[in-house]
Amino acid sequence: MAAPPATTEDRQQSTQDPTSSAVVFEDVSIAFEDKPVLDEISFRLAKGETKAIFGVAGSGKSTILKLALGLIRPDSGHIYVLGEDVTAMREEELFDLRRKIGIVFQESALFDSLTVRENVAFRLLEEGDVTEEEVERPVRESLSFVELENTVDMFPSELSGGMRRRVAIARAIITHPEILLYDSPTGGLDPVTSTTIIELIVKQRDVYKTSSLLVSHRLQDAFMMATHYFDRKTNQMQPLPPGMRGEVPMGFLILKDGKIIFDGDVHELAKSKDEYIKEYIS
Amino acid sequence: MELISPTEIAKEKVEAVQDYSVLAGRSIANLFRVPRYFADMVQQADLIGFGSLPIVILTGLSIGAELALNSANTLQRFGSLSLIGQLVSVGMVRELGPIITGLMVAGRNSSGMASELGSMIVTEQIDAMRALGTDPIKKLVTPRVVSTVFMLFFLTIISDLLGLFGGALISTFLYGMDWRQYWSTAWQILVFQDVFMGLVKPVLFGFIISTVGCYYGMTARGGTQGVGRATTQAVVASSVLILVTDLVVTKLLMTVFAYH
Ligand SMILES: Nc1ncnc2c1ncn2[C@@H]1O[C@H](COP(=O)(O)OP(=O)(O)OP(=O)(O)O)[C@@H](O)[C@H]1O
Ligand SMILES: [Mg+2]
Numbered sequence: 001m002a003a004p005p006a007t008t009e010d011r012q013q014s015t016q017d018p019t020s021s022a023v024v025f026e027d028v029s030i031a032f033e034d035k036p037v038l039d040e041i042s043f044r045l046a047k048g049e050t051k052a053i054f055g056v057a058g059s060g061k062s063t064i065l066k067l068a069l070g071l072i073r074p075d076s077g078h079i080y081v082l083g084e085d086v087t088a089m090r091e092e093e094l095f096d097l098r099r100k101i102g103i104v105f106q107e108s109a110l111f112d113s114l115t116v117r118e119n120v121a122f123r124l125l126e127e128g129d130v131t132e133e134e135v136e137r138p139v140r141e142s143l144s145f146v147e148l149e150n151t152v153d154m155f156p157s158e159l160s161g162g163m164r165r166r167v168a169i170a171r172a173i174i175t176h177p178e179i180l181l182y183d184s185p186t187g188g189l190d191p192v193t194s195t196t197i198i199e200l201i202v203k204q205r206d207v208y209k210t211s212s213l214l215v216s217h218r219l220q221d222a223f224m225m226a227t228h229y230f231d232r233k234t235n236q237m238q239p240l241p242p243g244m245r246g247e248v249p250m251g252f253l254i255l256k257d258g259k260i261i262f263d264g265d266v267h268e269l270a271k272s273k274d275e276y277i278k279e280y281i282s
Numbered sequence: 283m284e285l286i287s288p289t290e291i292a293k294e295k296v297e298a299v300q301d302y303s304v305l306a307g308r309s310i311a312n313l314f315r316v317p318r319y320f321a322d323m324v325q326q327a328d329l330i331g332f333g334s335l336p337i338v339i340l341t342g343l344s345i346g347a348e349l350a351l352n353s354a355n356t357l358q359r360f361g362s363l364s365l366i367g368q369l370v371s372v373g374m375v376r377e378l379g380p381i382i383t384g385l386m387v388a389g390r391n392s393s394g395m396a397s398e399l400g401s402m403i404v405t406e407q408i409d410a411m412r413a414l415g416t417d418p419i420k421k422l423v424t425p426r427v428v429s430t431v432f433m434l435f436f437l438t439i440i441s442d443l444l445g446l447f448g449g450a451l452i453s454t455f456l457y458g459m460d461w462r463q464y465w466s467t468a469w470q471i472l473v474f475q476d477v478f479m480g481l482v483k484p485v486l487f488g489f490i491i492s493t494v495g496c497y498y499g500m501t502a503r504g505g506t507q508g509v510g511r512a513t514t515q516a517v518v519a520s521s522v523l524i525l526v527t528d529l530v531v532t533k534l535l536m537t538v539f540a541y542h
Contacts, residue, residue: 109410109412122416
């Protein structure tokens with residue numbers, strides 16, 4: 001596919017249709033030890049869209065991802081994931097839904113007593129009666145996606161932080177989940193590795209049409225995602241032609257003091273008059 | 283230090299007991315659901331069973347010898363040294379074998395489970411497992427419970443036999459008793475009730491050791507220090523519970539079997 005994947009009109013249409021939402025937050029509030037973190041926030045992630053979440057440290061970005069997976073429960077409000085209300089489901093019922101979602105934790109959270117191969121293959125080995133040989137091919141594929149095929153027999157403690165982050169991405173994408181949640185995938189990485197990871201995310205968005213929530217600290221990363229698309233012919237990330245800037249399904253969400261103060265695309269972000277946002281994007 | 287009201291503490295304790303019961307209950311319920319994680323059970327059984335063998339052999343042997351040494355002294359005064367085999371046998375099988383093995387495995391494995399699961403909690407590995415669609419109770423807790431119960435049962439039998447052997451060594455070499463007579467009296471005195479009591483206990487103790495260890499691990503909070511605390515608490519709690527359970531079960535079974 002040479003042309004950029006979806007136009008703004010397509011996206012607008014799909015946002016309006018509730019059944020096509022991957023994730024919906026409805027008036028969600030949560031407090032930790034009487035300290036409110038999220039205060040009645042609502043937003044929706046359309047299918048196929050990638051939404052970047054910004055906010056200062058401690059603003060509740062990781063909390064949003066954990067809520068979406070049902071790992072923690074909100075004090076009030078509803079969260080719908082692929083049409084199911086995770087706030088009303090029991091832990092046992094959630095396991096099936098979670099199999100359709102991949103997450104990359106902020107600190108990678110690899111299983112430290114398992115090798116890279118076993119970490120990446122974890123889902124496949126858990127889900128069915130597959131042998132070690134049968135998982136070898138998908139594991140290699142998934143690891144080649146993050147350019148780490150030569151680490152299969154290593155333990156997470158033997159990898160660098162950036163490599164661990166990439167193994168965590170490989171583990172999350174091995175089953176090609178419908179939704180991907182990335183928690184600060186480029187945090188603390190050098191520009192070269194960051195760009196590799198951004199390219200991976202763009203590839204997931206444009207080639208596999210995965211819906212994703214992306215927590216980020218660096219606005220320039222998300223800008224890059226909004227101005228590039230993945231070209232299947234060259235198998236590389238390419239800048240969008242000048243007239244088509246922002247014509248990819250890429251949204252932005254900014255959190256401040258437990259509220260969402262911005263939810264829109266790159267054009268709206270650039271046009272925003274809000275002082276805080278202006279300062280944030282400058 | 284912050285002052286906490288007694289009702290608050292009581293509430294916390296009740297909640298802890300509730301959480302523990304839920305965990306213990308689910309660990310059992312998972313036995314009847316697929317997948318059953320046989321590989322994990324075998325791995326745990328190896329860790330718990332064969333790993334504990336040296337210490338169980340050592341303590342069994344020395345407790346049996348100790349028991350023989352102590353009772354021989356008293357028995358000699360009444361001129362009934364020949365009863366020594368029976369004393370060691372009943373004492374070992376009904377009481378000391380199960381309790382010593384239980385306490386040893388509690389010290390070794392309850393702490394191991396608490397620190398392993400606790401580390402996984404504080405490094406978000408348990409959350410990662412849940413996120414990947416796997417129930418950590420089914421994958422981590424149930425195999426540990428099954429393996430501990432199973433292995434403790436056999437470890438206790440080994441401990442009993444070695445205790446008897448230790449007693450035999452003392453009685454024959456120090457007190458000049460006949461080897462064959464020792465063993466025949468030791469066997470003959472044992473009735474069904476003794477053996478039953480001696481084998482029910484390791485099942486209960488194994489359940490206590492594994493569920494308490496896993497509970498403290500799964501509820502660890504506060505980084506490495508929290509894991510350390512959970513580990514210590516797991517050993518203390520499981521040891522105390524073993525001692526209390528032992529007392530209750532002994533009394534209960536004695537009543538049921540109408541011991542005189
Ligand atoms: N399990 C928890 N117990 C108590 N407080 C928590 C817990 N998890 C999060 N918090 C609090 O909630 C707030 C939001 O945390 P969260 O991890 O979502 O922040 P974040 O936006 O991801 O920050 P960062 O950018 O540093 O990753 C923080 O103030 C944190 O102290
Ligand atoms: Mg975070």
